[in-house]
Amino acid sequence: MVVLVGLMGSGKTSVGKKLAESLKVGFLDADHEIELAAGMSIVEIFDKFGETYFREGESKVIKRLIKLKPQILATGGGAFLSQEIRDIIKLYGVSIWLKADLETLWGRVSANSNRPLLNKVNPKSTLEQLLQTRYPVYKQADIIIESTEKISHATMARKILHELKAKHIIY
Numbered sequence: 001m002v003v004l005v006g007l008m009g010s011g012k013t014s015v016g017k018k019l020a021e022s023l024k025v026g027f028l029d030a031d032h033e034i035e036l037a038a039g040m041s042i043v044e045i046f047d048k049f050g051e052t053y054f055r056e057g058e059s060k061v062i063k064r065l066i067k068l069k070p071q072i073l074a075t076g077g078g079a080f081l082s083q084e085i086r087d088i089i090k091l092y093g094v095s096i097w098l099k100a101d102l103e104t105l106w107g108r109v110s111a112n113s114n115r116p117l118l119n120k121v122n123p124k125s126t127l128e129q130l131l132q133t134r135y136p137v138y139k140q141a142d143i144i145i146e147s148t149e150k151i152s153h154a155t156m157a158r159k160i161l162h163e164l165k166a167k168h169i170i171y
Contacts, residue, residue: 001071001072002094002169003073003075004072005141007127008077008105011108013029016029018153022157022161023161023170025072026068026070028068028072030074031074042054042076042114043119051078051116059085062088063088086140090142094169096160098147101148102128117130143167
């Protein structure tokens with residue numbers, strides 16, 4: 001199982017779909033699967049039950065999905081912060097951090113109202129705080145791939161494939 005991690009807007013879903021297509025395996029988006037399981041959107045889950053409840057559900061869904069092989073799994077931005085999730089990813093697969101700078105991320109998420117953590121007075125400042133607190137944890141991923149505004153999803157997928165081959169994870 002290849003698990004994509006990173007902040008919102010880093011390209012986990014878009015790149016994950018391209019990667020799955022290249023490898024001829026399935027693609028799963030943890031956030032989408034959480035919404036299916038809950039019967040409501042992530043925004044609604046946050047609004048009605050809060051982030052802690054969401055994280056508990058996210059953990060259950062990822063634990064179920066990670067055992068489905070071979071797959072590409074895109075996780076939500078906060079999933080990898082959990083030591084338990086990092087451990088289960090290490091046990092069943094390889095983690096790949098799609099790393100992007102603040103301006104690249106902001107350019108991708110600023111027009112999207114479906115980001116509950118950014119529904120604040122100053123969302124760009126919130127995104128910057130998330131970047132500062134989460135990047136030290138994301139750094140623990142097995143592979144790090146730089147994501148920039150100018151790089152295509154297909155090119156990102158090719159970079160990931162190259163790294164997976166170089167580390168003898170795929171042949």
